[in-house]
Amino acid sequence: MNLIDRMANLDRRWIFLMMGLAVGIPIIVIGITGKTLPEEPTPLAQAAFDVLDDLDPGSRILMAWDFDPASEGELGPMATSFIRQCAQKGHRMYFIALWPVGAQMIRSSTSRVIGGYYPDLVYGKDWVDLGFKAGNEAVIKTIVTDFAQYFPTDARGTSVDAIPMMEGISSLADFDALVNASAGYPGSKEWVLYAATPLKKPLVIGCTGVQAPQMYPYVPNQVQGLLGAIKGAAEYESIVNKWVRSEQLLDALESGGITEPASSELAARFTANPTEASTWTTEAAAAAMSPESKTKLIEIATAPIPGIFLEAQRRMGPQLVAHLLMIGLIIAGNIVFFATRRRGGSQ
Amino acid sequence: MKRIVPLWITAIVGLVLIVSNFLPGTRSWGEEATTWFGIIAAVAFVLGGGSLLKVHLKKISDRNTGWGYSMIVLGTFTATLAVGLFKIGVSPNPGYPDVPWSGDVQGQGTPFWWVYEYVFKPLTATMFAMLAFYIASAAFRAFRAKNFEAMLLLGTAFIILLGRTFAGYFLTSWIPIDGPFSGLRLEELSVYIMQVFNTAGNRAIIIGIALGIAGTSLKILMGLDRSYLGGGD
Numbered sequence: 001m002n003l004i005d006r007m008a009n010l011d012r013r014w015i016f017l018m019m020g021l022a023v024g025i026p027i028i029v030i031g032i033t034g035k036t037l038p039e040e041p042t043p044l045a046q047a048a049f050d051v052l053d054d055l056d057p058g059s060r061i062l063m064a065w066d067f068d069p070a071s072e073g074e075l076g077p078m079a080t081s082f083i084r085q086c087a088q089k090g091h092r093m094y095f096i097a098l099w100p101v102g103a104q105m106i107r108s109s110t111s112r113v114i115g116g117y118y119p120d121l122v123y124g125k126d127w128v129d130l131g132f133k134a135g136n137e138a139v140i141k142t143i144v145t146d147f148a149q150y151f152p153t154d155a156r157g158t159s160v161d162a163i164p165m166m167e168g169i170s171s172l173a174d175f176d177a178l179v180n181a182s183a184g185y186p187g188s189k190e191w192v193l194y195a196a197t198p199l200k201k202p203l204v205i206g207c208t209g210v211q212a213p214q215m216y217p218y219v220p221n222q223v224q225g226l227l228g229a230i231k232g233a234a235e236y237e238s239i240v241n242k243w244v245r246s247e248q249l250l251d252a253l254e255s256g257g258i259t260e261p262a263s264s265e266l267a268a269r270f271t272a273n274p275t276e277a278s279t280w281t282t283e284a285a286a287a288a289m290s291p292e293s294k295t296k297l298i299e300i301a302t303a304p305i306p307g308i309f310l311e312a313q314r315r316m317g318p319q320l321v322a323h324l325l326m327i328g329l330i331i332a333g334n335i336v337f338f339a340t341r342r343r344g345g346s347q
Numbered sequence: 348m349k350r351i352v353p354l355w356i357t358a359i360v361g362l363v364l365i366v367s368n369f370l371p372g373t374r375s376w377g378e379e380a381t382t383w384f385g386i387i388a389a390v391a392f393v394l395g396g397g398s399l400l401k402v403h404l405k406k407i408s409d410r411n412t413g414w415g416y417s418m419i420v421l422g423t424f425t426a427t428l429a430v431g432l433f434k435i436g437v438s439p440n441p442g443y444p445d446v447p448w449s450g451d452v453q454g455q456g457t458p459f460w461w462v463y464e465y466v467f468k469p470l471t472a473t474m475f476a477m478l479a480f481y482i483a484s485a486a487f488r489a490f491r492a493k494n495f496e497a498m499l500l501l502g503t504a505f506i507i508l509l510g511r512t513f514a515g516y517f518l519t520s521w522i523p524i525d526g527p528f529s530g531l532r533l534e535e536l537s538v539y540i541m542q543v544f545n546t547a548g549n550r551a552i553i554i555g556i557a558l559g560i561a562g563t564s565l566k567i568l569m570g571l572d573r574s575y576l577g578g579g580d
Contacts, residue, residue, distance in 0.1 A: 012484045019483040037513040042538055069468040070475035103453065104463055111455075134392060135385040142381045145374075149382065156451060216541055217550045228541075231511045320512040322479060327508055329487040330501065337491050 004339045007332060015329065022325040026317035034304075036313040037320065045235035048204045048225025049085065049243070051177060057090030059176035060169070064191060065109070068101045071183035071208050077233040077312035078206035079109040079181045081240045084309060086179075087118040088244050092165050093127040094175070096151070098139055098186045103132040103155060105181075112308055124154075124163045131155030136186040140194040144172045177202040184208070188215055188223075197222050206233065230319055233312035241305050246271040248300045256293030258286075270301045277301035354570045361568040399424060423466075430458045503540060510537025 030036065041049075052061070063082065067075045086093050095106040106129050114121050121127055130151045133139045139150050147169055153159050160166040168174060178201055182188040188205045192215075196203035204225035207215055212228030219226050227236050249267040258266065262285075270277040278301075280286055281294040289297070307314075360380050367377025403417035411417075429435065436458040437450035452459045492498045509515040515533030522532050529535060566572035 010487070012488075015484045015487055016480045019480050023479065038516075040516055040534065042534070044538070068471060070471040072468075072472065073475075101463070101467070104468075107453065133385075135388040138381050138384040138388060142378065142385060145378055150385065155453075213541060213545045214549060216546045217553060219542070219546075229511070316513065320514055322483075323508040323512050324514060326483060326486050327505060329483055330490045330504070333487040333490060334492050334501075 004336055004343075007336045008340055018325055018329075019322065022321040023318040026321050030314050030317045036310055037316050039234050039238040039313060039316070041235040041239050042232075044219065044226045044228075045232055045239060047220070048206075048227055048232075048236055049239045051202045051204050051224045052082075052085050052089065052091065052179070053243070055089070055091065055176050059091045060165075060174065061086055061091045061093055062172065062175045062178045063093050063095045063106075064098065064178065064180045064182075065095060065102045065105045066098045066187040067105055067181055067183035067208075068099055069104075072105065073315065074208050074230050074233065075181045075183060075206055076105075076109065077230070077237055077315070078227055079105065080113055080308060080311065081233070081237045082179050082181070082204075082206065083109055083113040084117070084244065085240045087114060087121060087126075088240075088247060092125075094130060094165075094169075095128065096130045097132040098136060098190075099183075100132055100134075103129075106131070106155070116308065117306070124158075125165055128163055128165055129155040130160075137190040137194055140172075140186075140190055144195060144199065147171050147174075172201070173199050175201065177204065179204045179206075181206045182208075182211065184211065187211070192218050192222050206236075230312055230315050234316045237309065237312040241309055242271055244309075245300070245305075249277075249297065252293065252297045252300050256289035256297065258289065270297075274301040350573070350576055353576055354573070357575075358568050358570065361564065396424075396428070427459075427462055430462060434459075503544075506533060506540060507537050510534050 055061075063086075065079060083093065095110065097103050097106055099105075110127065110129065114127060123129075131154065133150050135142075135150070143150050148160060151160060154163060160169075172178075172195055178191060178196055180188055180191045180203065182191075182205065188207050188211060191203060191205070195201065202224045203222070204227075205215055205223050206227040207229075209229030209231075212226070212232070215223060215226055215228075227233055246267045249270050250263055253263040253266055254260075266280065270280070278298045281289070281298060286294060360383075363373070363376045363380050367373045367375075367380075400421070403421050406417040407414045407421070431452055434448050434450060434452050434457075437448075437452050437454070439445070439447055440449035440451070443449040451457070453463075454460060490501065490504070492501050509518065510533040515537065519532040519534075522528050524532070530539060563572065567575065
């Protein structure tokens, strides 16, 4: 039996093993080294970031988490980054879910990001969990005109009248932007058709790879930012990480007495090259800063990014190897196919 | 009667929803109908549970193939339902310590949370993750360049598979990003395919589906299509 025959009769368990290794080995390597692959953000990811960045701090953002644990691998990191950008910017976040387990997704993402990194945000003032509501697109259609009809209380049973940030919210029109993390129906498409388009509200979508091709036709008029699959999540995550670092550096520089425009220019430089911060603090230009401010600046510039904010970029490693394996398998399968066909033709 | 009443309800509600989109004075009628839909959707959860019970109890009673799995379905269904409905193991809300059922059923540490965190979540994630193995097997066995169309599909698949990873950037990063050929970089090419070819095809499909939905909806509203009422008497 030659190689072609062996490959033609290859037990599919070998392919399963290869896929297992293709995903497993990069996970272990990235877990040990902590290194991630560099990301070059596409205009769509940048647009998603810009929609939320262009709004004034304190804007009202409706965050619809329409996914479940099956798609958390793709959408969880997007949800994390959406919350991080809004929290850092100072937006008010209103979480809802049209999927039954979306409620758990809200709890898990808010407890990890807000609970872990923005403990100063006050529940009911800066963010609120309004939970899951049954009814699919009917929920959207109703809250377009009457928000309280579907959401008279939050997920904890507190009346919305007793929640300070719900004051002035009577319909979806009172929000400044909509953010949706979606794994299917009801999800992105319904938010486009029944909310963002009729209300002409900015909409940012994070969706699974399977859904993304169906959402591209709505870009850019009905959907302003689109993150497709883990690649979109990784691009957006890298933008948010750089921006947060830059904001923190800017704060440190300004509190140390460095004013605009020098502070902005320096923040951008240190974000791109963190080691420059320690060199710069020894220069004459940094003489105005106190030793404590300099130490704080160096700490911010060189501090490692918490793992929770690198989840998407870490997952690009297994995705790379798995995709290469897929290409290899397709090529191998075609070699076997043509070789077998030629042999069959000559017989 | 069993068929005429649902036909009339469908026709009236459907027409109200259409009219409310065009006549501002009738908008509140549409909102009312949507509220009814919300109530029915909530009741549908109960019906769904009832239907699940009926199907699996029958399977167990008839000792059909795989009736053991039906036992597992019913066992886990009733256990989860009881844990959630009766708030088993949930401590009262600190604000209302005297009200035994005032606690948060989904709060961390409750049995309902435990079922979600350690049963539902790993199971659904595992099911989805298994797709990777079957796709790999299918890639080896089924993705053949048998004709021109299949070759086009293969070429597109390669561009997207590479363009959505660092490999795309690595392989074509030598093409200047500001130059006239920047569109040939794999990451750019994959975005171009998604935004242009995919959008063109998808828009055509969306328009076709919309026309089909409009036609089917009219047939349902006029009572010409009664398949949604089910068979029998």
